Amino acid sequence: MTIMKHLALLLLGFAVIGCNRGITPEAPAQNVSFTFTQTSSEGISGRSQELEEPAHVRLSLTTPEGDQVSHTLTVSTFSNGYVTSLLTLSIGDYQLNEFLVENADNQVIYAAPITGSDKANLVNQPLPLSFTVSEDGVEAVAVEVLAVGDATADAFGYAVFTFNVVHTFDFQVAVFIENQSTGLPELTASHLEIAAGGRTRVAINLDASTHLIEMTDSLPDYQVTISKGGYLPFEQTFTANELKAYAPGNGPLVVVLASDGMNGSWQPGDAWTDPRDGQTYGTVEYRGMVWMTENLNYGALVGIEDIDDKEGFDGIAEKLCWDADCIEGGYYTWYELMQTGDYQDSQEDSVGTRQGLCPPGWHIPTELEWRVITKGPIGAMGNIPNLIDINPNQPLGIEGGTNSSGLSLRLYGYFGITRDEPRRNYGDSGSIWTASFEKFSVFQEPVFHYMNIGGPNATLGFVGDVAALNCRCVKN
Template identity: 30%
Template sequence: MKKTARFSIILVLAFLWQHCTDDPAPARPGTIRFALRPTVAASQGRMATSLPDGASLYVSIRREGGDDVYTLEPVRLLKLGEEYISEPLALPGGNYELTDFLVADAAGDAVYAAPKEASELAPWVDDPLPLAFTVSNNGIAQVDVEVLPTDVYQPAQFGYVTFTVEVMLVPRFRLAVFRAGDSSAEFARVYAYLLSEGDTLLQDYLPAAINDIEFSGSLAATYTLVLMKESYKTYMRTFVLADLLAELNGTPLQVTLEDALTFTASSRSPYFGFTMQTGRETTPFVIHWGDGTEEVLPPTTSGGETYLPQHTYAQPGQYHVSVAGDLAAVEYLSFTDTQSDRYSLRALPGLRSFSMANTTGADSVDLSHNPVLESLDVAYSDIRYFDIRNNPLIRWMSLEGNADFPVPVLDQIILDIHDHAFEQQIFNGEINLSAGPGQGIIGPPSPYPMDRLGHMGELSWTIYQ
């Protein structure tokens, strides 16, 4: 007769964000909570049993056919009558597999374990690990896990190398960072700083998973957490560690990143500045300048507004800058006469004019998310690589002064702008391909693209070369 303890695990996905608008809300991460009701097989049926005082659950979960999300993650248990309720775990919607399942006492010694497939004890349970389950945005998934006591068996008989689990007596805090995916929230890899009184306690990339943020410091001290990722608003939070731990109550700190205009500013003069113009009323914009300084730009209250944000850095360096807010209203953006790099224009779907004239640093720019772009100026810049296949409305472009522009890239740009102009019937456009005063055309283009340039005259385009 099998002597097993069966745990029914109810995976409850609860939305933590509420919106009061008619617009469809972006996918947000949920939380999963385990509900356990332990019973032991007996000759006359199943009888309720109890877990040791201070018992915790340790689980490993991975994406179906993919990477690990949790690895022997400690999950605290609270007894409610004959049932045990776990602390919530952050997990986006998707398909997953439960790969490890241990119940340990307060000392970290495993008292129950779920056998794995192909192990000696696998035949003792109906469904050994791994167990597949699906988490949906608005649903409940149920997984039944059978466990066996570990007191008379060895880990290898369950399919484990060891039952040893790490008991963290004073865990700092855990962090889960998400970004909106196509249909649900996804874990995001970020660059993180943890600062305290001018000292940098943490400075590293964090993987797309639940991360333990551990550092030596006082519970009463004040810390600042900074999270940065290209295309997303910089996240900053200042907290007293004891207060944060009390607030989280064992759950991870959950951060959902917000879309933003991002770039790297190189401080080589007293200040760094750029120009941004909107075409309608907006909410305020928030700029994180990359040195811990946050600036709020006032909202646009009329048909449009021109912003000239400038910032002075204390010392030269490379600074990750993010601009968040009503970015769909931004129609004009210029970094003329700056030293900057790593532009992400993904959050600017309404951008009509973009200038990087006389800039140094960046050799490429991604314009694939700017479908209404009409004007592009990269004259006398380091830009050598860009693609306008997704920019069918361009009617003005300057590559003047870029004498060493790669010919294959130039050829494709000419063919694309030619095809777009005829497909969209765009008249009176301009292209400046001059290498400089008296220096002829950049490239020069291959014969067929040069022939296409000649055809542009049919639409009254002006070609400077």
């Protein structure tokens, strides 16, 4: 008789972490453990069959973010069965893909069969299995394993009974700037990126605290970049051992950012200089938000055939312009503006904003932020004459404008990138992106929200991947 064990995922308590790891505010997490007990212990003779003593469990999971991760957990006796060491999982939906139980000699003695394998019909629920970790606890999930014996790995659906275990290490980082009033350093919010092994491993926003960063071990070097609007970026390459010197129990990596000399004493209403290319934008505070008074004009000027869409995203900041002077600012497809080839990957930062191509410390306004300044919680949005520029040398549209808000919106039309004549509606209307979108339209494609201005009211427009529009940035 095949020996079978059942494993259940149990909540053992809340994880408590002293400093922040990754994006803040820190996502809630639970400490969970796997337990398993023998449900059939009779051998062919009908007598009780002793089970080989397990020592480790190796498992692989798909995380809520879609990453594939592996864990090795130790096993201890518990009542009439066994329990693994604790595993901290953040809130979200998971998928258990592989589950192997090893003895003290690291030999696989039990395995959970995978759907489609020869052994899958011997259990009620072969892998993969889905489960949820929530703030209220952990959804119970039963995992069944079979004794391996002389069976081969492919009989269970595995290429080999092994894992490539990725080792990681933790280090701490704290970012400071000089307080303009006291002259003393103070913790500050910033943006951290770490590149290693040919790709970006970390790209997160840090709040004004000491952060605990988890990093893949044993890579040749780690390029650490810390940036903040108005300050020169910190850029330095470390070895793994150098970063490990800032492990918990030691002091953090302390980075003091120096003012870039452009925006160190900036206040709302002052001109703001983009440290990436030196372009200067006017600013105004209106209805509790600070807006740029000019359209974003960042990126390399390209032809309409080279602007990125979801099929041809190259990760390079690019723009269209009405002419070579670019006085109207850049025109961007939604994918280009968000700098992603996957609309679902336009990740929000810790304050719920999307930076896209806006400078550090600024973001692309959401539909709700536009509604704040247009006095329209639902439906048509008014107040537009107060937002439109009165400069007689700029197109105003049929209603003109008072620009009492100081936002200086202008009617620069848009590019219809699939049209024979792509330049459209200059002087009649203005089309400006929001960061908002709907996941699917009737054609099973995402549609992106934009503000259409030009009359006494603004309208909320919806468009697919077929237009290039202007963008206004808002201060975080």
